[in-house]
Amino acid sequence: MADYRELWTSLDMDLEKHDQLCAVLPEAYGSTYLSQENRPEGMNYFNFVVSEIHGLRIQELAEHKEKDGKVVGTFCVFVPDEIILASKAIGVGLCAGSQFWVEDGETVLPRNLCPLIKAFMGAKLSGTCPYFQSCDMIVGETTCDGKKKAWEILDEHVPTYVMDLPQMKRTKDYNMWEQEIKLFIKKMEDITGNKVTVEGLRSSIDLMNKKRRALKRLYDLRKYTPSPISGLDSLLISQIAFNDDVVRFTEKVNELCDELDARISVMEEASASLEGDKERKKRIMITGTPMAVPNWKMHSIIESLNAEVVVEETCTGTRYFENEVSTEGETIEDLIKNLADRYLKINCACFTPNTGRIDDLVRYAKEYNIDGVIHSNLSFCHTYAVEYKGIERALKEKSIPVINIETDYATEDVGQIKTRVEAFLEII
Ligand code: BJ8
Numbered sequence: 393m394a395d396y397r398e399l400w401t402s403l404d405m406d407l408e409k410h411d412q413l414c415a416v417l418p419e420a421y422g423s424t425y426l427s428q429e430n431r432p433e434g435m436n437y438f439n440f441v442v443s444e445i446h447g448l449r450i451q452e453l454a455e456h457k458e459k460d461g462k463v464v465g466t467f468c469v470f471v472p473d474e475i476i477l478a479s480k481a482i483g484v485g486l487c488a489g490s491q492f493w494v495e496d497g498e499t500v501l502p503r504n505l506c507p508l509i510k511a512f513m514g515a516k517l518s519g520t521c522p523y524f525q526s527c528d529m530i531v532g533e534t535t536c537d538g539k540k541k542a543w544e545i546l547d548e549h550v551p552t553y554v555m556d557l558p559q560m561k562r563t564k565d566y567n568m569w570e571q572e573i574k575l576f577i578k579k580m581e582d583i584t585g586n587k588v589t590v591e592g593l594r595s596s597i598d599l600m601n602k603k604r605r606a607l608k609r610l611y612d613l614r615k616y617t618p619s620p621i622s623g624l625d626s627l628l629i630s631q632i633a634f635n636d637d638v639v640r641f642t643e644k645v646n647e648l649c650d651e652l653d654a655r656i657s658v659m660e661e662a663s664a665s666l667e668g669d670k671e672r673k674k675r676i677m678i679t680g681t682p683m684a685v686p687n688w689k690m691h692s693i694i695e696s697l698n699a700e701v702v703v704e705e706t707c708t709g710t711r712y713f714e715n716e717v718s719t720e721g722e723t724i725e726d727l728i729k730n731l732a733d734r735y736l737k738i739n740c741a742c743f744t745p746n747t748g749r750i751d752d753l754v755r756y757a758k759e760y761n762i763d764g765v766i767h768s769n770l771s772f773c774h775t776y777a778v779e780y781k782g783i784e785r786a787l788k789e790k791s792i793p794v795i796n797i798e799t800d801y802a803t804e805d806v807g808q809i810k811t812r813v814e815a816f817l818e819i820i
Contacts, residue, residue: 396447399454403525410520413492417686424692429624432655434648435625441632445685449635450522456482457526460583462584465527465550467512468535469707469738470557472573472731474717477596477638478588479580484523485634486530487708488512489684491801493520500545506772507671507800508684509538516549519570523555523635525549529583531576533557535742536775553579559743561736570732577728578742593727597717599638606645607633607713613652615760618673620655623701624691630708673698674817679705679753679783680768681776687801690768693810699817703760705753706768711738714752741775749779750786757792764820765794766813793820 400407420584421442441449453463462481466473476483493514494507500517501510515521530552546552555572558565577588611628613620622651629648633641676699678690683706691701704710715737718730739749765787769776780796787794795816799805 394447396450396483397796399451400446400522400525402454402518402595402747403450403522403581404621405522405525406519409518410446410522413520416492417445418443420686420688424688425624425628427512431625432621432648434651434652437644437648438628438632439455441636442628445635446522450526452637453482453484453523454527457528462528463526463664464532464580464583465524466534466625467531468557469712470533470535470735470740471531471555472576472735473709474593474596474600474731475573475580475588475637476577477599478592479577479584480592481580481584484527485684486515486521486523486527487634487682487684488515488521489631489687489801490515491803492623493518494801500540504772506681506770508682508770508773509542510705511684511759511801513542513546515537516546519631526659529553531555533600535740536773548672557742561743566732566736569730569736573728573731577724588724590722590727593724594719597719597727597730599642601716601719603633603638603642603645604713604716606642606649610645610652611703611710611713613649613656615680616659617675617761618659618671619700619702620652620659620676622695623676623678624688624695627683627688627691627701627704627708630684630704630712631683633712634685634708673700674763674807674820675700675702677701677703677705677753677756677760677762677765678709678768679765681730681770681773682707683768684708689799689801689803689806690766690809694731694766695804696811697814697817699763699813702762703756705749705756707740710756711740714738741779744778746779750783754790754792757787757790762792764816765792767794767796768815769796769798771800 464476464481465486466483467487473483488511493511496514496518497510501513516524530550532552532554534556543552543554558568580782631789676694678701694701715734717734721727739746767780784794797809
């Protein structure tokens with residue numbers, strides 16, 4: 393990797409501490425990712441992105457800022473990327489997935505809080521995340537109580553704007569969300585000095601739809617048995633989706649999908665001579681809380697056993713790309729309505745009721761030919777933990793095996809989780 397120390401210094405980073413962080417990532421990535429066999433060639437681009445995760449992309453953000461462009465950090469798939477793009481700013485997903493930051497987060501937050509919140513707070517306080525350091529503004533949302541209150545503390549360190557997300561899906565909630573999107577447009581126009589026009593918004597909707605389509609194409613290819621790509625690699629792509637340039641990312645995912653298409657054709661030709669089911673790995677769906685980079689814990693455990701993760705019903709999975717935004721309409725109000733309609737189709741446990749998530753799970757179980765579901769719950773995430781009971785009941789009614797695993801970013805429980813997953817795979 394090139395020397396980015398000057399760049400990091402200009403971002404007011406703690407270089408010494410950042411060196412400690414950089415020392416752990418290559419080893420973790422090597423043992424989790426590079427050790428996989430038979431990876432598609434197209435993963436080389438994503439390997440490169442990871443190797444330059446604190447380098448090239450940060451350089452691109454810095455160049456954008458030099459031209460007076462703005463960078464905005466987000467934490468939730470409800471924040472409409474289309475508005476950020478239409479105001480000519482760059483959005484970066486900041487959901488922190490490393491144990492490295494938890495300790496610093498705990499200096500200002502209670503210990504019994506979701507690790508994702510503690511990690512993002514720690515990432516900012518420690519000055520070791522160059523994405524955070526590049527942000528002119530953070531966009532939070534009122535999804536869970538932990539995040540909602542954490543924005544107040546974060547705002548002391550970086551300007552934090554909060555979108556008020558409704559928690560029900562009645563007509564009045566749709567109307568309210570439209571109003572919130574309007575206010576967000578106003579905020580983005582104020583900080584960037586750029587007007588969000590109908591044409592600009594329509595073209596950013598189009599860009600985002602293309603990106604969603606590419607991810608959907610990747611997930612559709614995973615429906616094939618055996619999946620032409622590992623769950624670990626797919627998860628990485630979903631994680632990189634939050635930070636990479638939209639056009640380049642879409643192009644690279646489509647290139648990879650072309651390769652996977654070809655792989656499937658080869659497998660189909662060979663399948664006549666294979667003893668199919670004997671070799672078949674158990675097909676697992678992951679559902680639950682998001683897995684922010686570099687949280688690869690659950691996938692890595694499952695795929696070290698005789699199983700493959702073929703779909704993630706999470707925000708680092710289907711919830712990010714399902715449903716496109718309509719480009720129909722003549723006015724900005726029309727497009728705002730289309731945005732509100734699409735975004736409120738996301739089935740997050742912060743909504744009550746949230747029965748759409750159960751429908752999604754049942755549908756995916758069929759479409760992806762699932763053998764079992766693993767509900768992965770970040771510790772202290774109450775909305776998902778409480779929702780688990782209803783999910784368990786609904787899946788059991790359909791004879792779909794499911795287990796719940798609550799965990800954080802630490803590695804102490806890896807052995808224990810492995811034993812539970814192993815037992816689960818044996819019975820399904
Ligand atoms: S749409 S899942 S990204 S809120 S931070 S709720 S894990 S206790 S992230 Fe989320 Fe948006 Fe919903 Fe998706 Fe729980 Fe932790 Fe809260 Fe979390």
